[in-house]
Amino acid sequence: MQSLENAVQDDDATQEMLSLVLEEPDHWAMFLDIDGTLLNLAPTPDAIEVPEALPGQLHRLSNKLGGALALVTGRSLAYADELFKPFAFPTAGLHGAEIRNAAGMQTIEATPEFQALKHALTAEAEHYPGVLIEDKGAAVAAHYRLAPEYEKVLEERMHHYAEVAGSNWALQLGKMVFELRPARSSKGDALERFFQSDPFKNRSPITIGDDLTDESMFAIANARGGLSVRVGAIGAPSCATSRLSSSALVRNVIAALAA
Ligand SMILES: O=P(O)(O)OC[C@H]1O[C@H](O[C@H]2O[C@H](CO)[C@@H](O)[C@H](O)[C@H]2O)[C@H](O)[C@@H](O)[C@@H]1O
Numbered sequence: 297m298q299s300l301e302n303a304v305q306d307d308d309a310t311q312e313m314l315s316l317v318l319e320e321p322d323h324w325a326m327f328l329d330i331d332g333t334l335l336n337l338a339p340t341p342d343a344i345e346v347p348e349a350l351p352g353q354l355h356r357l358s359n360k361l362g363g364a365l366a367l368v369t370g371r372s373l374a375y376a377d378e379l380f381k382p383f384a385f386p387t388a389g390l391h392g393a394e395i396r397n398a399a400g401m402q403t404i405e406a407t408p409e410f411q412a413l414k415h416a417l418t419a420e421a422e423h424y425p426g427v428l429i430e431d432k433g434a435a436v437a438a439h440y441r442l443a444p445e446y447e448k449v450l451e452e453r454m455h456h457y458a459e460v461a462g463s464n465w466a467l468q469l470g471k472m473v474f475e476l477r478p479a480r481s482s483k484g485d486a487l488e489r490f491f492q493s494d495p496f497k498n499r500s501p502i503t504i505g506d507d508l509t510d511e512s513m514f515a516i517a518n519a520r521g522g523l524s525v526r527v528g529a530i531g532a533p534s535c536a537t538s539r540l541s542s543s544a545l546v547r548n549v550i551a552a553l554a555a
């Protein structure tokens with residue numbers, strides 16, 4: 297994987313490149329991650345703030361792109377809709393396991409066994425003060441941002457719960473979080489499903505994300521001759537060929553394109 301240190305594009309070059317998107321609005325499709333990309337990271341999952349102007353800017357930019365703007369997130373689809381209401385963008389939730397595109401809506405329900413697993417995990421987490429369990433229906437996240445001292449024990453236990461869940465779930469690592477997500481689809485798989493129908497068909501992808509889960513959509517963008525932009529300070533290796541050092545810069549690009 298290319299490391300960010302060798303990314304072809306730095307902040308200025310990336311912003312310059314993205315500013316040219318609207319010179320060919322029928323050529324591009326934008327796929328945007330939410331946490332850490334559109335929104336600043338916060339101490340807890342529900343402490344995030346959506347800048348007041350952002351939903352309308354995304355709506356205006358989507359219109360300029362003929363609707364070819366999708367949110368691709370580890371959040372549930374319903375949670376993403378709540379964040380950006382009154383708009384309901386094409387969206388892939390739970391890291392790609394549920395999707396709303398021109399073909400309709402496909403969601404996924406938790407099995408009784410997975411419900412029982414979430415109850416057991418929640419009960420066990422009582423022993424790790426500060427660890428937050430985020431129930432996302434067919435997925436569950438164990439957050440240790442407020443209790444980093446529990447990272448190691450959580451890693452061990454979430455590997456155990458992944459074994460219990462079986463092959464229909466996958467352990468997804470992220471920023472101070474271990475998640476069990478449906479294994480059936482990644483963010484990269486979600487992009488391929490968006491490309492099967494208008495308005496995304498035959499367009500080149502612009503993918504912007506900040507975390508491990510976004511790497512699969514960066515790979516699709518690279519393979520399709522599009523753009524892959526990793527957000528955040530230089531750190532973890534990435535196959536993204538460009539970078540933006542903060543979600544504030546991402547919002548600046550969105551605001552400029554939506555103007
Ligand atoms: O794919 P994304 O849209 O980036 O969602 C990834 C996960 O984001 C959330 O967790 C992360 O953001 C939280 C709020 O800023 C932060 O407290 C946490 O430490 C981060 O891991 C969300 O809670 C998860 O469900 C998403 O999968």
Ligand SMILES: [Mg+2]
Nearest residue numbers: 329331332506
């Ligand atoms: Mg993210």
